[in-house]
Structure formats: C-alpha cells, structure tokens
Amino acid sequence: MNLRQLSEELGLSQTTVSRALNGYPEVNEATRQRVQAAAAAYNYRPSQRAKSLATGQSMQIGHVIPFSTQHEMVNVIFSDFIAGAGESYAKHGYDMLLSVVNDDQEMHAYSELARKGSVDGVIVHGPTRDDPRISLLQELKIPFFVHGRSTDASASYNCLDVNNKRAFQRATDFLLDLGHTRIGLINGLERMDFAQRRRAGYEAALRARGLSVDPKIMHSDEMTEPYGHSATCALLDLEDPPTAVLASSIVPALGVRRAVEERGLTVGKDVSIICFDDAISYMPNGKGEPIFTATRSSVRDAGRRCAELLIGLIQNPDQAPVAELWEAELVVGQSTGPAPQKG
C-alpha cells in the first residue's frame, strides 16, 4: 500500500492524504480522522526511501566504527554509548547507521556517508590530538558532534567531554592524601586525547607535591583485561614497586586486581587501585559499596546527551557551538586504603 493507492481508496488527492498524515493544518479535522483511520486500517507506512528523497533528510545519524586487531578501544565503551544515543535517536524519530570499516578507511567512510547522503549527521568517537576527521567533516559541511575533545584541532567543532584531566588529578590527589607516593599509571593509548589528558592530570598532581614523574611506572595501551594484568605484573616486579595504581577503565582494572591477587597481595591494603568507571551496564562497579574506588561518568548518559545535541544541531544549523564538559564523580570503594608502611 502506497500513498497513491491510499488516496484513491479514500477518494482524495495524495496531497491531502500526505498533509493529513503529517499534521499540516490545511486539512479538515474530519478528513484527517478519516485518513488516519484508513491508514491504520491498511497498515500504511510511508516509504522512508521516497520520503528521504523528497525531503532531503535521511533521518539517520552515522557512526563510523573502525575495526582492527590493534584497536579495540571503542568496543569497551561503545555498546553503552550506542545504547544511550539510540534512546535519544528513537525519541526524535532518527535511526542509527553504523559503518564498520577498516582502520585505514575511517576518513573515507565519513566522506562516503556524507556524499551519498545516507545520514543527516555523524558522531565522532575517540578523537585523537588534532583529529583529522574534524577538518574533514567541516569541509564536507555535514553536522557532526565529537564525543571527547581534540586538543589543537584546527577547525572548530561541537563536543561533549568528561574533564579527564581533573578526574585523574583528583584521583591522584586522593592517593597522595592516603600516603601513597609511588603511583603507577595504566593508561589507554596515548594517541587518544582522553589518555593524554588523564596523564596530564596525574602528572600535575604529582608535580604539585614536588614528586617526580617516573616513566617506568607509566603504561599505555589498548584497554583490555590482559593489558591491565601484564602491566601490573611489570610494575610489581620493579625494585621499588608502586603501592597504588591508576587504571584508565574498569576493564584493565580487573586485570590489575587479578595480578595483585595472584601474588597473594590484598587490594586496598597492599596495593590500592583507582580506575575510571564508565558505568558500563553489564560491568557495574559492584552493587552496594563499589568494588573499585573510581572516577565515574556514565558513557551511556554521554551517548544520550551527544545524540540530543547533535539532533539540535541538525535541526538548527546556525546554533552557537556547543562544548559541554562533565565532571566525573569520585566514588570511594573497597580498592583503596592508606599506603602500607615500609618494612
């Protein structure tokens, strides 16, 4: 059943039927009722394809997901971000278009989406320092929204980020206050903007107390469980092992805990752990008292909000630029305690 058939069935023009269904005022209320009833009876849905072509809007928002064996970072938090964004999309009648591409084709994927006109806007995930995607999207003249920030980006852009520097500065301060002076950092990949900011916060806190920054106890890699484990093993094998560890996500933090416990040490006593907790739904940080002391900010909420803001941007392109900065909360759990007294 298409619009023409429906209008013939009703003895009305396509114009009137279209207007009746789309809530335009130029149609008698009685007629509108009749049209809506018929549409419901025949289970009529306008073809999205035709609608897109006519309106010039696809009502779809694109996400480009690069895949490779190296680069799984997106995955960890991705599903929750998507869930949040998807909620917002659904609320506004948008759908989500995912384009999974090889790492080296990411830029190309964005231009394809834009030029083919299959999306009305895109979300940029995991920005790096001076991310090239930002200027590309600006050239392509397609609305886009960055989840995170891109230090030194030449072009301007709309974004939402967590105050990563502040979060890790506070976490480090918290450990310093507990008497820890040797604190390991198990960071994400340094090319990620958020990882650089977190390290900056960590270093700033140390320097503020006159402590030196020791590269030997700073790691950076894809945030997997085994990475957390092996990095921690390396830390604990040092002559002067750290008494506390800062992990960039709950996933490597699980590996940290495994490494600590394997050695018969106790988390929160021999070794304190603080992690960044994205509040991933299936990996909550405990039920009551958190397992890990953590800097917490829900990535699902971020997804919801990014989507909301992007839709606003699409519907009102001349809007003033948006740059939201969320503060992570510091929640105290079981994984931290005072620095052990030196033997």
Added chain:
Amino acid sequence: MNLRQLSEELGLSQTTVSRALNGYPEVNEATRQRVQAAAAAYNYRPSQRAKSLATGQSMQIGHVIPFSTQHEMVNVIFSDFIAGAGESYAKHGYDMLLSVVNDDQEMHAYSELARKGSVDGVIVHGPTRDDPRISLLQELKIPFFVHGRSTDASASYNCLDVNNKRAFQRATDFLLDLGHTRIGLINGLERMDFAQRRRAGYEAALRARGLSVDPKIMHSDEMTEPYGHSATCALLDLEDPPTAVLASSIVPALGVRRAVEERGLTVGKDVSIICFDDAISYMPNGKGEPIFTATRSSVRDAGRRCAELLIGLIQNPDQAPVAELWEAELVVGQSTGPAPQKG
C-alpha cells in the same frame, strides 16, 4: 554534483553516465573511462536516497536492540557481533541500521523497519523459546536471519547457532571426570533459548552419571559481573557447597572468581570454574594459557557469518533454508583442577 549535472558536463545522457558508472556493458570503453575520470574529478557519489527509491533496495540491514535496565544481555556480546557483521556488510556494500527501542516495542520496531522499507533484511538477536519475532518477520515477508535458535518456533527460519547443549554437556563431563560431583550452574536468563539448551546439556551430563539435578545450585539471571559474584556467594554459603561452577559467560565468571578469592579460596584448586567464552575482543581469556577453562566460540565470527548468509538470502530469496550449528571448542585453562578431597 548530481547525475544530471555530471552528464551535462560530459555532454552525455544520464542513462549513459549511470550505465558507465554501474558497469553495464552497453557503453563504449573509451566513454566509460571518460565518465569515470570525470566522476572522480568532481568527487561525484550517487545519492543513496535516490538510488534506493529507484532500485527498491536500501542496501541496509537492520538490527533491533531492545534496551531496559533488566535486559542487558545483548550488550555483553553485542559489540563483537556487530563488529563481525559489520565487516561482512562493508565487504558487500551494505550498511547497518540500528534501532534502539524499549523492550516492549521490539516487535513494533521490526514491522516499522520492514514497512518503511528502510532495510533489506534484519538480524534477530537473542531468540527465546518460540520467539514471536520469527512469525512476525515471516508475515512481513522480509528476509531475516536468527543468531541462535528458537525451540518450538512455529514458522521456519534461517539461523546460525552454537551447539550450546553439547558445549555444556562436555564442560560438565570434563568436571565430572575430574571428580567433581557437585557442580553449580550460573546460567543466563532462562527465557533465552541458549540458556535452556545449556542447562539441558548440564543436566544430561549429570543424569548420564546417575547424579541428581539440584535446583539449589542452579542460578539464572542477566549475565553481569555482580550476578556471578552474588550467585557464587550463595553457592559457597550452602552446607554442601559445589566444588565447581559452570558460568554462562566470561563476564559473570569474573564475578565468580572474585567471590572465590574473597573467601581465600583458590580457583582451580578449591573451586573449579568453566565458562562459556564468546571470545570478546577486549576481554580475551588470557594471552597464553587461558585464565578460564572454557567452551569457546567466537561471537565475532558468528556475526561475520550471519551477515554473510543473510546477504546471500537477500540476493537469492528462493534459496534453501540455512541452519548452521557450530561446535564450541573446549579449551583447558588454569581455572579447573581435580575435585578437592573431602576433609
């Protein structure tokens, strides 16, 4: 730049340009070269919207993701399935359309996608016993593919599943062979088809050895880390606690391990653990020797294959029904050992 403009620029008809670009034979090779060169020069991409309308194909495949606080199961394995499916889609020129909806609107979401014509086919995730989506999709006459199976489904369908029963039967046998006679089950939600099959395998193995099935040591819930933890606590609090546990995913297995270690018990010695390992990319089961003894089957591979098969179905609708059944491999890791001698 659209087709008309490009054809005017070239002094050719739209027909010829279209045919040249789409590889039809009715065009001189020299002309084709000229057209392709011009298209490249102007960075021309045909509008996907117009193309869809003209061809009747959207070149998009739909996934409906229900969200709610109860029901996070999809998330755990979802991102990896998506990554795999996305690879296949990309290879064949398809995109992925995600529709995130409230739990109770899932059925509706499928009919919308089908009737609006925004997708050429859909993937069904996490089927339950006699899943109503299957008959719905059959009515809607849209190609679909089920990841998993639906026992008692009234309608016929194409699917790919892991032999869940066999996997858990083998895992249980493995534990029985090690001398364990009291084995806890930490299963997924029982309304999921895979959970029922896994339980069936577990029970079959026990009964084959004349052992009784004890509901007191069988749990079923959303597969989160805290669930694994609390279920294990409950098991270990029993008068006659199990010496081994079977977990339905690596995520609750992490909670199992936490609960075991919290009590000062040793995994693989005091308590053995086997889990189902979906080979989630960011949560690999160790690097060398697996952390957990597990029944393993890559959900990413499954995604890849499901997508491949669905595309085949779309391009050739009269094809014979497909029903692939994959055997999980049983990999032995550090989490299992002989049953402890009773004190």
Added chain:
DNA sequence: AATCACTTCCAAAGCGCTTTGGATAGACGC
C-alpha cells in the same frame, strides 16, 4: 450582489536515480 478572506482540497512539479524501449550509425554480407 459583489468582494474578500478563509478553509479545504487538488494537479503537477520536483527529489536524483535506474531502466525500458527505442533511435542512430557504422559494419557487414550479398
């Protein structure tokens, strides 16, 4: 009774592509 303003509807022109059904021209055989 003529004018005006509204309300309600419609015919038709896109949106940018694909595809059908020729048209044209050169090659070929006789």
Added chain:
DNA sequence: GCGTCTATCCAAAGCGCTTTGGAAGTGATT
C-alpha cells in the same frame, strides 16, 4: 546499394513521497 546486425547512445517513464501554486467552495463583509 540495400537490408540486417550490432554497438552505442538517448528520451522519457517511473520509484513514492513532499510541496508549490492555484482553484473551488463557504461565509462574512460591504
């Protein structure tokens, strides 16, 4: 030189919707 074939190209008709620019009808106003 004529008919036939093939290679190459084109005009135009969709695909199913939205939207522009009226037209017809209705009632109020003058």
